[in-house]
Amino acid sequence: MKLYIVEGSNNCRKVQAVIAHLGLAVESVRLDLKAGEVRGAAYRAINPNGKVPALVDGDRVLWESNAIMVHLAEGAPGGTALWPAAGADRIEVLRWLLWEGAHYNRWVGSFVYENVLKGVLGLGPPDPAPLAEAAQQFHRFAGVLDGHLADGRPFLVGEQVTLADFAVGSFSAWLAAGRVPVADHPHVAAWYRRLETVPAWAATLPPQARAGD
Numbered sequence: 079m080k081l082y083i084v085e086g087s088n089n090c091r092k093v094q095a096v097i098a099h100l101g102l103a104v105e106s107v108r109l110d111l112k113a114g115e116v117r118g119a120a121y122r123a124i125n126p127n128g129k130v131p132a133l134v135d136g137d138r139v140l141w142e143s144n145a146i147m148v149h150l151a152e153g154a155p156g157g158t159a160l161w162p163a164a165g166a167d168r169i170e171v172l173r174w175l176l177w178e179g180a181h182y183n184r185w186v187g188s189f190v191y192e193n194v195l196k197g198v199l200g201l202g203p204p205d206p207a208p209l210a211e212a213a214q215q216f217h218r219f220a221g222v223l224d225g226h227l228a229d230g231r232p233f234l235v236g237e238q239v240t241l242a243d244f245a246v247g248s249f250s251a252w253l254a255a256g257r258v259p260v261a262d263h264p265h266v267a268a269w270y271r272r273l274e275t276v277p278a279w280a281a282t283l284p285p286q287a288r289a290g291d
């Protein structure tokens with residue numbers, strides 16, 4: 079299997095964490111975002127969206143990070159608690175996978191784009207208007223997550239880490255640099271800290287975050 083990634087991408091880290099957790103042999107193909115490789119014709123033959131990650135597994139080409147995570151977890155011999163057996167918990171995990179993509183990380187990503195990525199790509203200073211909208215929307219959805227975690231549950235679904243934690247928590251390495259106001263939601267902040275102690279998550283900390291960039 080081959081996984082196409084950009085180093086530091088939150089969506090790639092989700093998949094890298096599943097690979098680390100399951101101990102899979104997957105070759106990483108690193109693309110250069112700054113050099114335009116992600117939007118180039120060669121890579122768009124693999125993912126026509128011009129986005130990472132993408133997985134090539136035999137004849138199958140798959141894009142969308144959450145779908146790739148599920149594909150890998152479904153292939154785990156004997157199953158994996160990352161993707162619970164069909165039933166109520168699996169539907170809960172699915173709910174968080176959809177929620178993070180549609181709502182929560184849309185706004186976490188705005189902070190990271192304005193405060194980190196624009197600088198890396200030379201796109202100018204952070205723009206206050208999108209940051210103000212991101213703050214308003216982030217607090218709205220982080221409040222939902224904080225309420226869910228307020229009963230002391232360690233992870234989003236059940237007692238063990240699942241794909242839901244990797245997906246919702248995917249920006250964890252960039253919260254400080256992105257100035258995401260997560261401290262206003264103490265249960266969310268504590269859950270992010272807990273996620274960082276999960277071995278497969280810790281093993282996939284992006285090199286840029288390790289260097290403190």
Ligand SMILES: N[C@@H](CCC(=O)N[C@@H](CS)C(=O)NCC(=O)O)C(=O)O
Pocket residue numbers: 084087088089090116117128129130131141142143144179
């Ligand atoms: N919904 C997609 C989002 C993928 C995505 O936005 N990837 C970013 C990196 S985290 C990307 O490829 N950005 C490059 C670009 O848009 O040019 C997924 O989950 O795979």
